[in-house]
Amino acid sequence: MEVKRQKAGDVPLGERTTMRERQLRARNMLRGDLEGEELERYVEERVVMTKFDQMLGWARANSMFPLTFGLACCAIEAPISIVTARYDLARFGAEALRASPRQADLIILSGRVSIKMAPVVRRLYDQMLEPKWVMAMGACSSSAGMFSNYAVVQGADKFMPVDIYVPGCPPRPEAVLYGFTKLQRKIMGSPDPGWRQRYNANGSEEWARGGPRSEPSGEAAEAYERAREQIAGGPGATGEPVGA
Numbered sequence: 001m002e003v004k005r006q007k008a009g010d011v012p013l014g015e016r017t018t019m020r021e022r023q024l025r026a027r028n029m030l031r032g033d034l035e036g037e038e039l040e041r042y043v044e045e046r047v048v049m050t051k052f053d054q055m056l057g058w059a060r061a062n063s064m065f066p067l068t069f070g071l072a073c074c075a076i077e078a079p080i081s082i083v084t085a086r087y088d089l090a091r092f093g094a095e096a097l098r099a100s101p102r103q104a105d106l107i108i109l110s111g112r113v114s115i116k117m118a119p120v121v122r123r124l125y126d127q128m129l130e131p132k133w134v135m136a137m138g139a140c141s142s143s144a145g146m147f148s149n150y151a152v153v154q155g156a157d158k159f160m161p162v163d164i165y166v167p168g169c170p171p172r173p174e175a176v177l178y179g180f181t182k183l184q185r186k187i188m189g190s191p192d193p194g195w196r197q198r199y200n201a202n203g204s205e206e207w208a209r210g211g212p213r214s215e216p217s218g219e220a221a222e223a224y225e226r227a228r229e230q231i232a233g234g235p236g237a238t239g240e241p242v243g244a
Contacts, residue, residue: 106183136165
């Protein structure tokens, strides 16, 4: 049997098998020892080219901040059970639940929405970060469920935009996670939020839109509209590749 001795850092690129060999290859690359075909193959394996808006959508979908919020019995299934070890929402990058709407971009309507609670829910939504998303979890928040009476709103979409619906009474945690992954795919597709205009639901400052108990000055309202126009025509809107 012939024994051939060779330095780990000199192993051909296609024959690396251990972590140590990959570490030595990275070291040689940083030192500038890789040249020609080996350098090109090394870069091709580790550099990904994409568009800015696609990268932004991927980052948003995998770093969501749900609002710590519950309305009724469905809250046991969503904000509580999906963060336990059995279901572990952290796998999707959304384990950082925020207690303030100013730091959240996802609200899960988990339970029935009463007439008295609807203005409170809408105000929380208006104070959330932009872009923001809404999940109607369960039959009660989606269509009032069994509560067909004067005290319960017959569907949360009567007073605020809803991005995804999860049926059930209550829905299983697996169903909530499935709805969450569907929402992630929607975000990565860069959806046009223009349909929310009929709810007057653009932005994250309700005072500038003349929200409840607010009287914005003319200068504040003008600055708000100017900022919204800049965001609408910001980087990535044309789909240009990164570095273009």
